[in-house]
Amino acid sequence: MASPRPVDLIRAKRDGHSVSADDLTALINAYTADDVPDYQMSAFLMAAFLKGLDADETAALTRAMLHSGTVLDLSHTPGTKVDKHSTGGVGDKVSLILAPIVAACGVPVPMISGRGLGHTGGTLDKLESIPDFRTDLSIAAYKQQLADLGLVLIGQTAEIAPADRKLYALRDVTGTVECIPLIAASIMSKKLAEGIDGLVLDVKCGRGAFMSSEADARRLAETLVSIGHEFGKATVARMTRMDAPLGRAVGNWPEMQESIQCLQGDVEGLDDLMTVTLALAGEMLWLGGEAASPEAGVAQAQEAIDSGAAFDTFARVVDAQGGDVTVVHDPAARAGMAPAGTVAAPATGYVQAIDAFAVGMTAVRMGAGRRVKEDPVDPTAGLVLHKKVGEAVAKGDPLATLYTARTEDIPAFSSAIGEAYTLADTAPPAPDMLLGRYTMEGWTD
């Protein structure tokens, strides 16, 4: 039988019917080959957005996107290769700390990262804030470095999941981004193409996350883990809180600096960041077969920091990828950083909340992110929060230090950050950072 025409698949999805794996695959392949026009794919995506895709459809979509490009083979490196992906948050520098920890503990981490999106930062932009650091290694160099150092940190290449790149660009301009099956297929097609054996997902939930409701975050976690399982990869999702920025630094180099500090064991006042980082590292060590349980993995991760092994691994990777290692050893030496303004507390009290979305959007306006895809980012722009949720402040205390080259707008940035803070008379309870853990066995705390 001839394949159904694209319009028939659009109509089927529009009417709430399932589309078979073969038909979805044919559609994606034809779209990637430019045989199906954007206007048909965007109608299909909107129908999928509003009518949903079931588990089989989501898996088929992922498979078609995965096989639209190269699927890397990392079998030359022994061991269980494990990566981590975050759905994106503000101040989310977890990958920068966790990847060297996990590699130092003996689990190879082949990490392909993305750029900042909307109000959230991207690991790739953060890595590139290290002067001369190269993220555009060839596939051969990527494989070689993984074998040599157990860790390699690059950006998505043209060979990997080209269908995802094309579909993402279309979704961005057709109002079809915020759709759980489409998000999940996009994430998993890229991650599965890396050649990994296991994957840990950090599904952010809260006002600074793309999923602000817990129900949506849960559904996304379940979808991601199901896809991983479908493809025979050990997959764990942790749902973590993203109401306030993670840690104190927001912006590319500010976050890199804070990450280096954490790798050096200087984690005072960064409980939220380290709780998430160690939990995810523990999962990766467990999946990688280096820890007997996720909890044991947390302890091993802590040891890798305490021993300096994690920091050493990071420094070796920076060196191998051409980065300026002097700034890794002495972050304050990096040129171009100058405090540009301080935000003062408007009253005395306790920090009740810090609106991560508002902070993230302000950081973008300060130069740390892109409003349109073509914008350059300023690697040093951003801010450091001096007061975190639960901390006491006196009127006039510095809440945050701002770094930006857009000095004419400092009053506006300052007031936006001030407004992102909610002060109250009493201290709130410390927020739970870890909101749930999902595997194919189900949810646990």
Next chain:
Amino acid sequence: MASPRPVDLIRAKRDGHSVSADDLTALINAYTADDVPDYQMSAFLMAAFLKGLDADETAALTRAMLHSGTVLDLSHTPGTKVDKHSTGGVGDKVSLILAPIVAACGVPVPMISGRGLGHTGGTLDKLESIPDFRTDLSIAAYKQQLADLGLVLIGQTAEIAPADRKLYALRDVTGTVECIPLIAASIMSKKLAEGIDGLVLDVKCGRGAFMSSEADARRLAETLVSIGHEFGKATVARMTRMDAPLGRAVGNWPEMQESIQCLQGDVEGLDDLMTVTLALAGEMLWLGGEAASPEAGVAQAQEAIDSGAAFDTFARVVDAQGGDVTVVHDPAARAGMAPAGTVAAPATGYVQAIDAFAVGMTAVRMGAGRRVKEDPVDPTAGLVLHKKVGEAVAKGDPLATLYTARTEDIPAFSSAIGEAYTLADTAPPAPDMLLGRYTMEGWTD
């Protein structure tokens, strides 16, 4: 304030919000000017399909489409200009009979018709089955003939509602055709551009109509009348039955031949067709101010047939538009018509139903319609039903005569037409053809 970006309007509609008249107008104007790409418009159309457009949005869409091209001014012709539009059916040759009747009674009819669509025929294709009949008159010639003869029958020109043409082509390939507000805006933008003062709508309901459910047909009728009212045009909708083909002929010349026969007063066995035709003609005469009531209009319409005035008007219009008048006076003389096969009744009984959709699709396959827009139509292809719903048949009686140049497929056509008939032991009640009448005052029988 700057206009919202197209993606913002897509997202608003996707989330079920209303889009303002200004924003919708800007979107349609930008789309018509090729400043908004097809892939954004198709996502918007799918969101509108699934989330709906309210009355204000539908009116704004109609207005933007109407003003995307020329709006004709027919004030040079005195009187109330009235047109009729059908949502499309099988064997629906009502316009061919009704337009000359109404014009003969003194109400000017400026009719711009479309081609066949899907399983239904189009008035334009039927007119063009008269050898040499021209439907591509200039706007000047259109106006002149209306003034001279009170009737002109042409096809849509490039000047009229170009936004509708562009949108319709996109809807056709993106699964966004069957959407009441989009259908209504498309119909009304074209009809309002004709320069009419009043409009009668034949909203078909049943298995041979685009609206198979009565609820959908009612909603379409209400939407069409509301738009007409919004634009200050007297508008009446009649909902009519379209379960079985209307009349006995299906196909372009077969239907033209039957229409000529009706205009000559030979209406035996065509009760269904004439009931609908006279009811709609009565409405037009009432709207045009030539009849005191729709009922009085029906009587006047019948007189126009009986007196020969309607037939004379038709013959004059064919002559004025270059058509071969000899075939109007002697339809059997038209070249190219030869019976190609007969469908025999498989059993004895009464005709319970004739599936109009199946008959329409078979006629398309026989050459009477187009499977894709570029297909030529065979003007003489089609069929004549010898048995209508309620009539008695004996096994072996001819149910229908087929006309087609695709002679190798006659067995398949014959069996498809045979299967479109349902026979039963008892005669069904005569079907009600007139299912309801809607004006701004509400529904009546």
